Amino acid sequence: MYVWVDALTNYISGPGFPDEQSTLFKKFWPADLHVVGKDIIRFHTVYWPAFLMSAGIDVQHRVFAHGFLTVDGQKMSKSLGNVVDPFELAEEFGIDQLRYFLLREVSFGQDGDYSRDKLVNRVNADLANNLGNLAQRSLSMINKNCDGSVPEYAGATPDDEAIVAEVETALAEAQRTMDGQLVHEAAGAIIAALSAANNYFAAQEPWALKKTDPVRMGSVLYLTADVVRRLTIPLLAFVPKSANAILDQLAVPAEERTLVNAQLANGLQTGAALPVPQGVFARLERKAS
Secondary structure (H helix, E strand, O other): HHHHHHHHHHHOOOOOOOOOOOOHHHHHOOOOOEEEEHHHHHHHHHHHHHHHHHOOOOOOOOOOEOEEEOOOOOOOOOOOOOOOOHHHHHHHHHHHHHHHHHHHHHHOOOOOOOOHHHHHHHHHHHHHHHHHHHHHHHHHHHHHOOOOOOOOOOOOOOHHHHHHHHHHHHHHHHHHHHHHHOOHHHHHHHHHHHHHHHHHHHHHHHHHHHOOHHHHHHHHHHHHHHHHHHHHHHHOOOHHHHHHHHHHOOOOOHHHOOHHHHHHHHHHHHHHHHHHOOOOOOOOOOOOH
């Protein structure tokens, strides 16, 4: 009786039921999305809606069931001694790093597998080598060559237009997939655009432009920093502390860290002073076997 009547009722009593006119109840019920474990689908898609309908209360709009985590391909079990303590992982690797791995590596809705090597490889590839590397290289060059302030963007080239188009495609794809709870695909779209931005930065060679065309160097650095801004904003959903740290280094105001702002190109303020850049993502190391 407690589990399938009283406990389920907490979903509506929490925001204020039986006062159906309360501000919280009107705001949060019916829920747009109800996320549950796959082993309790029946109770949340049959019993709970039946209770609500019998009481004349609107049912939740959608239910999405997530899978389980295994370890090295095996179900976690005390008898096997393979239970993983998430607090220990967060302490060792960092909360953002663990959070990102679970959201990116696991196909949301399916079972996912954890191993130390998978976590290290994913975090190093996507966060340290990709986002972190691009932010650090571009911001370090701005600090050294542009008096530590956002350079001027002198105009777009076909290469510039191509990377901007990739960013816009990635943002649209991330929004579409997040709306469908394809969380891993949303992260993948952002990381793919960051990879393209890294390739753009390397191909433009702003370190060489410093000697031959400093105006163009400034444009490349501006556009790269702006791409980092635009792609870091949606990553706030995945690595909130680290993404905010990068946006701080870009001097992005707190009120301009929304998806609406991410969709706007050339959003950095030319001449804005930037702090001395600091690395955000340290490479993780594997333990010696």
